[in-house]
Amino acid sequence: MYFKLKIWRQKSPEDKGGFQFYELDDVSPDMSFLEMIDVLNESLEIKGVEPVHFDHDCREGICGTCSMFINGRPHGPQRGVTTCQLHMRSFNDGDTITIEPWRARSFPVIKDLVVDRSAFDRIIQAGGFVSVSTGGVPDANEIPISTNIANEAMDAASCIGCGACVAACKNASAMLFVAAKISQLALLPQGKIEAASRAENMVVQMDSEGFGTCTNTEACVAECPKEIGLVHIARMNREYFFAKQSSENISLR
Amino acid sequence: MNLDAKIPEGPLVEKWTRHKFNIKLVNPANKRKYDIIVIGTGLAGASAAASLAELGYNIKSFCFQDSPRRAHSIAAQGGINASKNYQNDGDSDYRLFYDTIKGGDYRSREANVYRLAEVSSSIIDQCVAQGVPFAREYGGLLDNRSFGGAQVSRTFYARGQTGQQLLLGAYSAISRQIANSKVQIFPRTEMLDLVLVDGQARGVVVRDLVTGKIESHSSHAVILSTGGYGNVFYLSTNAMASNATAAWRAHKRGALFANPCFTQIHPTCIPVSGEHQSKLTLMSESLRNDGRIWVPKKGIRGLTAKDALRIPEEERDYFLERRYPAFGNLVPRDVASRNAKMVCDEGRGVGATGLAVFLDFADTIQRDGRDVIEQKYGNLFDMYKQITADDPYNVPMMIYPAVHYTMGGLWVDYNLMTNIHGLYALGECNFSDHGANRLGASALMQGLADGYFVIPYTIGDYLANMPYRKISVDHEAFQLAEKHVKDRIENLLNINGNRTVDDFHKELGKIMWDYCGMSRNEEGLKHAKQEVIKLRDEFWKDLKVIGTHEELNMSLEKANRVADFFELGELMIDDALQRSESCGGHFREESQTEEGEALRIDDEFSFVAAWKFTGKDQPEELIKEELIFENVKLTQRSYK
Numbered sequence: 074m075y076f077k078l079k080i081w082r083q084k085s086p087e088d089k090g091g092f093q094f095y096e097l098d099d100v101s102p103d104m105s106f107l108e109m110i111d112v113l114n115e116s117l118e119i120k121g122v123e124p125v126h127f128d129h130d131c132r133e134g135i136c137g138t139c140s141m142f143i144n145g146r147p148h149g150p151q152r153g154v155t156t157c158q159l160h161m162r163s164f165n166d167g168d169t170i171t172i173e174p175w176r177a178r179s180f181p182v183i184k185d186l187v188v189d190r191s192a193f194d195r196i197i198q199a200g201g202f203v204s205v206s207t208g209g210v211p212d213a214n215e216i217p218i219s220t221n222i223a224n225e226a227m228d229a230a231s232c233i234g235c236g237a238c239v240a241a242c243k244n245a246s247a248m249l250f251v252a253a254k255i256s257q258l259a260l261l262p263q264g265k266i267e268a269a270s271r272a273e274n275m276v277v278q279m280d281s282e283g284f285g286t287c288t289n290t291e292a293c294v295a296e297c298p299k300e301i302g303l304v305h306i307a308r309m310n311r312e313y314f315f316a317k318q319s320s321e322n323i324s325l326r
Numbered sequence: 327m328n329l330d331a332k333i334p335e336g337p338l339v340e341k342w343t344r345h346k347f348n349i350k351l352v353n354p355a356n357k358r359k360y361d362i363i364v365i366g367t368g369l370a371g372a373s374a375a376a377s378l379a380e381l382g383y384n385i386k387s388f389c390f391q392d393s394p395r396r397a398h399s400i401a402a403q404g405g406i407n408a409s410k411n412y413q414n415d416g417d418s419d420y421r422l423f424y425d426t427i428k429g430g431d432y433r434s435r436e437a438n439v440y441r442l443a444e445v446s447s448s449i450i451d452q453c454v455a456q457g458v459p460f461a462r463e464y465g466g467l468l469d470n471r472s473f474g475g476a477q478v479s480r481t482f483y484a485r486g487q488t489g490q491q492l493l494l495g496a497y498s499a500i501s502r503q504i505a506n507s508k509v510q511i512f513p514r515t516e517m518l519d520l521v522l523v524d525g526q527a528r529g530v531v532v533r534d535l536v537t538g539k540i541e542s543h544s545s546h547a548v549i550l551s552t553g554g555y556g557n558v559f560y561l562s563t564n565a566m567a568s569n570a571t572a573a574w575r576a577h578k579r580g581a582l583f584a585n586p587c588f589t590q591i592h593p594t595c596i597p598v599s600g601e602h603q604s605k606l607t608l609m610s611e612s613l614r615n616d617g618r619i620w621v622p623k624k625g626i627r628g629l630t631a632k633d634a635l636r637i638p639e640e641e642r643d644y645f646l647e648r649r650y651p652a653f654g655n656l657v658p659r660d661v662a663s664r665n666a667k668m669v670c671d672e673g674r675g676v677g678a679t680g681l682a683v684f685l686d687f688a689d690t691i692q693r694d695g696r697d698v699i700e701q702k703y704g705n706l707f708d709m710y711k712q713i714t715a716d717d718p719y720n721v722p723m724m725i726y727p728a729v730h731y732t733m734g735g736l737w738v739d740y741n742l743m744t745n746i747h748g749l750y751a752l753g754e755c756n757f758s759d760h761g762a763n764r765l766g767a768s769a770l771m772q773g774l775a776d777g778y779f780v781i782p783y784t785i786g787d788y789l790a791n792m793p794y795r796k797i798s799v800d801h802e803a804f805q806l807a808e809k810h811v812k813d814r815i816e817n818l819l820n821i822n823g824n825r826t827v828d829d830f831h832k833e834l835g836k837i838m839w840d841y842c843g844m845s846r847n848e849e850g851l852k853h854a855k856q857e858v859i860k861l862r863d864e865f866w867k868d869l870k871v872i873g874t875h876e877e878l879n880m881s882l883e884k885a886n887r888v889a890d891f892f893e894l895g896e897l898m899i900d901d902a903l904q905r906s907e908s909c910g911g912h913f914r915e916e917s918q919t920e921e922g923e924a925l926r927i928d929d930e931f932s933f934v935a936a937w938k939f940t941g942k943d944q945p946e947e948l949i950k951e952e953l954i955f956e957n958v959k960l961t962q963r964s965y966k
């Protein structure tokens with residue numbers, strides 16, 4: 074297969090950046106998208122040109138590291154898959170493919186397609202945990218959980234923290250990511266005790282990181298590679314309003 | 327040099343309890359006077375950092391990924407073992423211990439393995455308390471599945487994403503301590519050297535991968551939890567950036583490297599599709615619970631998965647069920663892998679390359695219904711379809727063995743301390759618990775056991791004798807190490823040759839796979855050693871790395887890692903040569919039973935091979951730790 078590639082190159086955070094054009098021939102349809110970029114990079118390096126920098130690690134769709142905005146969509150054209158799981162058979166011979174980094178104020182570009190997503194870590198640090206220390210916990214089977222609840226919590230917990238939801242949203246809102254964690258822990262008995270303060274603290278952090286507000290366009294759910302559902306945003310809103318009404322979260326009052 | 331594993335006295339089942347009582351404690355108020363560096367945020371590193379911070383120590387935690395949540399542990403699929411005996415099927419600490427020792431082909435320490443089994447139940451309790459959404463039965467209690475090498479159901483799982491959920495649990499614990507300012511986190515930062523002062527590990531030199539800045543960090547103890555070295559083979563199921571650099575640099579500072587040749591080849595991976603292949607994808611071993619492995623009785627070239635449906639039952643060879651009626655498709659990994667290779671070598675392999683066997687779910691789908699299979703393996707089936715374009719609900723999967731895990735690693739004693747005082751190694755980067763072969767679902771167990779339940783106790787014993795005084799990073803030892811690191815980076819950038827890092831890495835991987843992979847012999851190993859040395863020389867003469875070191879430079883990162891793979895690869899070959907017996911994942915063709923099974927030679931090889939670095943281009947020195955078995959009787963493993 075033959076492709077024209079239009080790729081965002083940016084030397085450093087300060088650099089203005091711009092698109093560069095490349096051509097690539099002899100691409101096998103069985104290659105993954107990232108393997109295609111590997112081939113491009115090999116050829117660039119041989120020519121003495123700096124390879125295109127991009128984030129990736131597991132190449133199995135689970136670590137959430139890969140993050141390419143392909144033809145105007147985070148993780149490319151296919152629903153429910155990450156960039157690393159995308160295969161060239163999803164494209165047509167001769168296509169022009171445009172590749173950009175995630176674009177959001179809270180995810181500054183480091184180089185080429187690599188962005189800084191540490192804002193997500195700081196949101197989790199604000200409350201995305203159950204406050205138990207190692208040891209001294211009850212036997213696992215002393216906390217029975219119905220399969221429905223366990224399954225729904227698991228759906229939420231499947232979020233890989235990739236940031237596609239932010240990249241997809243015109244407001245660069247992080248609602249889906251934040252909702253996934255709040256919802257997972259609010260569903261489970263282990264997380265209930267801190268549910269109110271968690272929702273408030275995580276939302277405060279989300280806002281202070283500069284993520285936009287949610288205006289219910291649902292672009293995030295359409296592009297999330299793990300198909301995290303809208304129901305989690307609804308649950309998060311419930312938790313948040315409940316927290317605001319109740320007097321539980323004394324720390325923020 | 328005499329190796330003391332510091333195994334406590336007393337009967338097996340009491341050793342850990344006694345040891346915990348006998349070791350020194352650090353007074354709670356004094357813990358905050360000690361700084362500990364933890365390299366790695368996988369299951370082992372994140373659990374250790376969080377637990378030690380909870381106790382009051384000051385932790386600095388490092389990883390090369392952009393977030394601690396992305397460590398390679400995230401990719402583990404199948405599950406985690408624990409001897410809870412929730413299924414009432416006869417499990418116990420002793421049985422888990424026994425299965426692990428036997429599964430490891432009697433090349434691990436009894437005391438370590440028993441402790442692992444003993445703390446396994448607490449791990450599950452801990453993870454559930456954190457909110458890890460394990461699979462449950464309708465009554466709301468935890469569900470289990472079976473895994474290779476065991477006849478009880480003791481594996482806990484969260485769909486096909488167990489590693490992800492356990493890691494996110496540990497990540498939440500470490501996040502809480504970051505918020506508490508007890509853990510300082512350094513993502514996108516790579517350790518490139520270990521610093522010793524008066525023979526004690528007192529810090530590290532790291533590179534900020536974004537700015538390229540080389541910096542030193544000082545501490546009272548250093549913990550490595552940096553994962554395995556399977557990527558020596560280029561193609562493996564490990565994440566792309568997994569590497570051996572931290573462990574290898576520690577080795578070159580004096581830490582012994584144990585059993586480097588013990589690598590695990592996993593039987594159920596998606597076969598290689600072409601030259602462009604950058605990594606291999608594992609299909610969880612749990613699939614062997616319900617899938618049946620077969621090839622046609624007579625070889626058929628280029629048999630596709632669709633064609634398979636037309637092959638009648640009597641022309642199929644379910645070779646594992648045939649050869650091992652007791653364990654069938656659930657034999658340990660090394661046995662399953664070798665058998666797959668054997669039938670392919672006989673010309674009975676399937677698929678375009680002939681290097682694949684079928685893993686067939688038709689019978690189970692018929693028996694249990696598609697829903698049940700979807701519930702258990704949905705995401706794995708989707709992933710398979712995504713990669714191969716075949717739908718495993720309708721046609722059998724094709725699988726082939728691939729490098730997956732490294733049992734070898736830094737030598738540690740019972741306290742998980744290496745032979746360097748104050749340097750600890752946890753998780754996959756140590757050698758401790760899996761002998762010559764690891765059972766499925768035991769790596770997650772070991773990583774979390776080390777981090778949550780072993781190191782928090784054993785490190786106190788060391789620190790209790792340490793003065794509080796901190797060492798400044800202006801100390802000469804730090805300055806020298808920094809210079810060493812900088813010089814090496816300069817060297818890599820200055821070669822200015824013609825070949826890319828990946829090009830070299832691929833070639834190294836091929837040599838290792840061909841001669842030091844699933845089956846090994848003396849002649850091949852000797853040949854491989856020469857090849858590796860030759861290629862390494864060429865690497866240092868003809869490598870091309872573009873860009874500078876004062877910026878994000880992923881080719882430079884990779885070159886730095888591959889340079890270490892070359893040295894480690896050579897040591898793996900030396901170790902494989904030295905061990906002329908077969909055991910577990912190490913199959914020496916010269917040492918097999920009449921039926922072609924691995925033949926151990928216990929009188930000669932019941933030892934841990936710990937290698938000591940003696941200087942550049944010098945042969946490493948082999949130091950043996952004899953393995954003493956007081957509780958299990960060594961038998962030839964049989965899964966018939």
Ligand SMILES: Cc1cc2nc3c(=O)[nH]c(=O)nc-3n(C[C@H](O)[C@H](O)[C@H](O)COP(=O)(O)OP(=O)(O)OC[C@H]3O[C@@H](n4cnc5c(N)ncnc54)[C@H](O)[C@@H]3O)c2cc1C
Nearest residue numbers: 366367368369370390399404405517553753754767769770
């Ligand atoms: C595809 C796959 C599936 C698996 N499935 C299972 C399973 O079902 N059950 C099971 O028990 N086991 C499984 N395993 C094995 C298991 O996942 C690993 O052995 C285990 O997760 C290793 O954990 P770890 O904490 O030791 O290291 P890792 O998770 O590999 O973490 C290493 C950490 O060290 C850091 N690091 C490394 N070097 C440096 C350096 N120089 N400087 C700074 N940081 C560094 C990395 O950034 C990372 O944070 C699987 C493995 C694979 C590949």
Ligand code: SF4
Nearest residue numbers: 232233235236238297
């Ligand atoms: S919610 Fe979906 S898109 Fe957003 S970070 Fe999680 S997995 Fe990625």
Ligand code: FES
Nearest residue numbers: 130132137139157
């Ligand atoms: S590289 Fe891990 S999700 Fe894509």
